[in-house]
Amino acid sequence: MARFLNSSLQSLAPYVPGEQPQQGIYIKLNTNENPYPPSPMATKAASEEARRLNLYSDPDCNVFLEPFAEYLNVDRNMVFCGNGSDKVLSIIFQSFCEDGVAFADITYGFYNVYAALYALETEIVPLKEDLTLDPTTYYGLNKTIVIANPNAPTGIAISREDIFGILRHNRNNLVVIDEAYIEFGPQSAIPLLAEFDNLLIVGTFSKSRSLAGARLGYAVSSGTIVEDLNRIKFSINPYNVNRMTLAAAAASIADEEYFNICRQKIIETREFTIGELERLGFSYTNSSANFIFVSHPAISGQTMYTKLKEKKILVRWFSNQRIKEYVRISIGSIDDMVQLIKAVEEILTEEL
Numbered sequence: 001m002a003r004f005l006n007s008s009l010q011s012l013a014p015y016v017p018g019e020q021p022q023q024g025i026y027i028k029l030n031t032n033e034n035p036y037p038p039s040p041m042a043t044k045a046a047s048e049e050a051r052r053l054n055l056y057s058d059p060d061c062n063v064f065l066e067p068f069a070e071y072l073n074v075d076r077n078m079v080f081c082g083n084g085s086d087k088v089l090s091i092i093f094q095s096f097c098e099d100g101v102a103f104a105d106i107t108y109g110f111y112n113v114y115a116a117l118y119a120l121e122t123e124i125v126p127l128k129e130d131l132t133l134d135p136t137t138y139y140g141l142n143k144t145i146v147i148a149n150p151n152a153p154t155g156i157a158i159s160r161e162d163i164f165g166i167l168r169h170n171r172n173n174l175v176v177i178d179e180a181y182i183e184f185g186p187q188s189a190i191p192l193l194a195e196f197d198n199l200l201i202v203g204t205f206s207k208s209r210s211l212a213g214a215r216l217g218y219a220v221s222s223g224t225i226v227e228d229l230n231r232i233k234f235s236i237n238p239y240n241v242n243r244m245t246l247a248a249a250a251a252s253i254a255d256e257e258y259f260n261i262c263r264q265k266i267i268e269t270r271e272f273t274i275g276e277l278e279r280l281g282f283s284y285t286n287s288s289a290n291f292i293f294v295s296h297p298a299i300s301g302q303t304m305y306t307k308l309k310e311k312k313i314l315v316r317w318f319s320n321q322r323i324k325e326y327v328r329i330s331i332g333s334i335d336d337m338v339q340l341i342k343a344v345e346e347i348l349t350e351e352l
Contacts, residue, residue, distance in 0.1 A: 008119060015113045018316055027339055029330040030314040032152075032181075032291050034210040036265070036333070038248060039258040042211070045251035046244040057246060059238035064246045064253075068218065071253050072190060077223040080230060081249075083240045085180055085204035085217030086110055091232050092146075092200065092219070094118050096174050100143035104133060106322055108152045108178065127154075131285055131323070135162040139169035148178040150186060153318060153328040155287025157186035167196045174225075176200045183208035183263055184270075185288025190220060197222045207290055208263055209252045214245040266290050270331045276341045280348060295325045299351050307347045313340055 001010060018031035061081050069076040082088040093114035100121035103111045115122045125137050131154045138145050150157040167175050177189045179201055192199055200221040206212035219229060270292060274284055277294055284294040295301060304327050305317035316328040
């Protein structure tokens with residue numbers, strides 16, 4: 001650590017991303033990436049836009065935000081985008097949490113990082129024993145609320161009615177719903193924007209749109225909140241989404257058929273994988289995402305992670321005491337998951 005680093009940052013624990021091996025052949029089921037390539041329309045659009053990389057991208061991102069607003073059936077002034085949903089979340093934590101922030105004890109790891117980075121008063125709201133979220137524990141907290149729906153790493157979703165209740169009991173505070181995985185199961189909260197000006201929805205094109213490497217995140221909210229997001233963005237980096245990403249994202253919206261085919265494959269493969277692991281004695285949460293969260297009574301989560309890695313399959317293990325017996329498994333192609341099941345059967349035979 002350099003002696004010049006601000007004292008307030010010296011104890012900061014950064015976010016730990018999933019392993020990204022640069023060598024060796026692994027089946028990667030650890031970072032919730034989409035197993036299918038982007039839409040051919042998206043890659044074609046990005047390739048064509050690469051010829052103009054000598055020019056700055058449009059800071060207003062209109063090539064993407066105009067068709068995206070139409071796709072969502074909201075006004076253009078209600079949508080915002082940034083360099084991945086992590087950047088969008090960073091601006092939100094930086095801008096709207098003066099009175100503090102509240103989020104679950106088991107949820108997306110970046111929330112804790114941003115709260116620490118911006119020195120925010122933080123209220124941790126425990127999930128129930130079964131790792132589900134009780135919406136009433138968020139009523140009247142008098143601070144900004146951030147909820148991942150579906151949650152990560154559990155994949156468990158809450159209903160639109162639950163979100164309605166949280167919004168109704170926190171009308172004077174911002175409620176952020178992080179919908180990174182919304183396309184794989186539950187209903188989006190976007191229809192609630194018509195009634196609640198304290199709702200801010202965050203999403204990403206990394207998961208369902210197969211654009212993780214392009215980095216495109218978005219927010220949908222009232223025009224005044226989006227205006228504030230742009231105020232901060234233009235004060236930091238007005239060109240924070242590159243030309244190729246904007247073109248690819250706009251084209252991916254146009255290719256709805258490809259999007260739906262890939263999304264349905266992932267949902268069907270998720271249910272197949274759950275059934276196979278249940279047959280092998282695993283317990284699991286009710287995931288509505290493109291990953292599953294599973295545990296086995298006879299083998300620890302850390303051992304399962306280690307043994308799978310030895311077999312060239314990467315999954316995610318978390319050391320948090322409440323969830324250390326689980327592993328999170330991204331849904332890959334059907335061939336990937338067949339290989340996973342085969343490896344798990346071998347591990348259980350070896351260990352039991």
